[in-house]
Amino acid sequence: MLRTSLAAICLALIPNIPASVPASVDAYVEQYRAATGLPGVAVAITKGSRVIHATGYGQTATGEPVTADSPMAVASVSKSFTAMAVMQLAEKGKVALDQPVRLYLPEFTMADPRAAKVTVRQLLNQTSGMADSTFREKSLPQPETLQGAVARLRTAKLATDPGTAFSYHNTNYQVAARLVEVVSGQPFAAYLGAHVFEPLGMRHSTTVNTDRDLPGSARGHLYVLGQAVALPEPAGFGNGSGGVLSTANDMARWLIAQNTGLPGLLSPQAVREMRTPSKPNDEYALGWEIGKTERGTPVLEHGGDLFTSTAHQLLMPDSGYGIAVMANTGLVFSDAHALMTGIAAIIEGGTPQPPSGSSTLLTDVLFALLTLVTIGLAVRGVARARRWAGRRTGWQLWRLAPYLVPITLCATIAPIHRMLAHGRDAAWIQLAYLYPTFMVWLVTAAAAGLTVVAARLWGAARLRRQ
Missing domain, CATH: 3.40.710.10 (DD-peptidase/beta-lactamase superfamily)
Structure with a gap:
């Protein structure tokens, strides 16, 4: 005082x-x-x-x-x-x-x-x-x-x-x-x-x-x-x-x-x-x-x-x-x-705009929920891998390709960001700081996709050996 x-x-x-x-x-x-x-x-x-x-x-x-x-x-x-x-x-x-x-x-x-x-x-x-x-x-x-x-x-x-x-x-x-x-x-x-x-x-x-x-x-x-x-x-x-x-x-x-x-x-x-x-x-x-x-x-x-x-x-x-x-x-x-x-x-004698809370909170919550859903789907996919392999063999294995999209996006996210940001550069880890919940979901989706693919290929290989 x-x-x-x-x-x-x-x-x-x-x-x-x-x-x-x-x-x-x-x-x-x-x-x-x-x-x-x-x-x-x-x-x-x-x-x-x-x-x-x-x-x-x-x-x-x-x-x-x-x-x-x-x-x-x-x-x-x-x-x-x-x-x-x-x-x-x-x-x-x-x-x-x-x-x-x-x-x-x-x-x-x-x-x-x-x-x-x-x-x-x-x-x-x-x-x-x-x-x-x-x-x-x-x-x-x-x-x-x-x-x-x-x-x-x-x-x-x-x-x-x-x-x-x-x-x-x-x-x-x-x-x-x-x-x-x-x-x-x-x-x-x-x-x-x-x-x-x-x-x-x-x-x-x-x-x-x-x-x-x-x-x-x-x-x-x-x-x-x-x-x-x-x-x-x-x-x-x-x-x-x-x-x-x-x-x-x-x-x-x-x-x-x-x-x-x-x-x-x-x-x-x-x-x-x-x-x-x-x-x-x-x-x-x-x-x-x-x-x-x-x-x-x-x-x-x-x-x-x-x-x-x-x-x-x-x-x-x-x-x-x-x-x-x-x-x-x-x-x-x-x-x-x-x-x-x-x-x-x-x-200047005016009144500042009243501050508001985080403008990304809703987006963060959505990506957090999406991360949990992704983990759940991955667990389900691994648990049902052998049953899936029993129904699809040979050329039908191409159906696994969509599961590799997240890892591809993970690998190319930096050049994609440069294109969307009109050439502004950022390293991969810096993107994780810019968009933390999105990047957590993306890495989780990439890991989940690879895990499901590996489990299903292993299931197919085991069936062929039987």
Whole structure:
């Protein structure tokens, strides 16, 4: 109560900041958590050079309370940090944004002569020509380092000519982060620590390479049957594109720096350049997206999704507000984005949409029931295998073919997903995180089908021996 009262008094002294914002945000976040089952979330809200609210709610995947100093994954929000690191090098004259990447990073080679023309700016605004359709970054074996992330491009080709089309592709930012390493002579984590985190007072922030580097506080959950289930993040590499870990307090410092022009870190001209979109996509700049709130307020933002956590940051340049949200649930529900939308509505004087429960609960229940039915049918099929074999011999064994459909679908689900997702890549295990109950049913159906086929063939073989 004392902390809340002091916060209200301080906020009342700040012009144009409603003292009710923190209380309204607290009530909204708790209402959201109660409706959705979201285990834990951290929120930072700033205005100009002041922190309005920075706190945590709920628990981490390891059962610890989420606080304003709990390091959590910010996923692709990391791209804003990588872009800033590159811009700092550009300000020092060590990199020119419109020069080829290979001029500074000779190891950047691809099985495509057009790669020699890819510029530094095209990496940052995602118009390099690299895309999931020609380089399956998620389903390929994952690298361990930024150097390895660049090395595996040697057999890849571009999807389009550089600078002609936008394609959101994480490898762009992994190459950019490796460029920072080579040009600065420092590991990427050390560079961010010395030139971004330390100057801003972001004492609990860092960047990591792979899922194995995530601390307990940054691990997350999947929603299954309406319940949040703590699970490890699938294997993946994210440094440069999605490896930053930060806290509500640290993200507040980042938002303040962004809304006050990044004094001492970048010049006003460089800040404007970072926020200028490309011709192929007028909504994506250098590590920032350009958009509007539901009420039409212009914003700069960027979201981030891991398979077990999400994050979102948003700046309102006209009013000086900044918001950051980090939630420990996966990308299917995008809890961080939903909370961000609601908090922005509160700041704008509106009322956020009331949160609802899991939108996939009915689907999950149906697939759970289908899994049980599939198991029951498999048991029945095995029990009656000899009787079935006695009625069907020789060419009639082709009737077993439909039982092999699930295993065929299991084996081809990744390329089918790529086709349905317009080329977006995903590994098989990642699909299990995206569609858990469907994949459980599919694997069960595949195992059931194989078991029934094996039992019936064995029954037929025994009859022939008699």
